Amino acid sequence: MAGKITVRQTGSPIRRKKDQRATLVGLGLNRVGRVSTLEDTPAIRGMIAKVAHMVEVVEG
Secondary structure (H helix, E strand, O other), rough: OOOOOEEOOOOOOOOHHHHHHHHHHOOOOOEEEEHHEOOOOHHHHHHHHOOOOOHHHHHH
């Protein structure tokens, strides 16, 4: 069983590339301040790394 990771969106997707906006939607984020809890997998870690300037890891 994989662990959980909680991420919070801290930056706006306005004036960002389409793939970065799509990554935020894939993480379940689309508004500053929104929090999402996800499975801690390499794919999710990669998505977080792609938009690291717009999100922060709260737990995990």
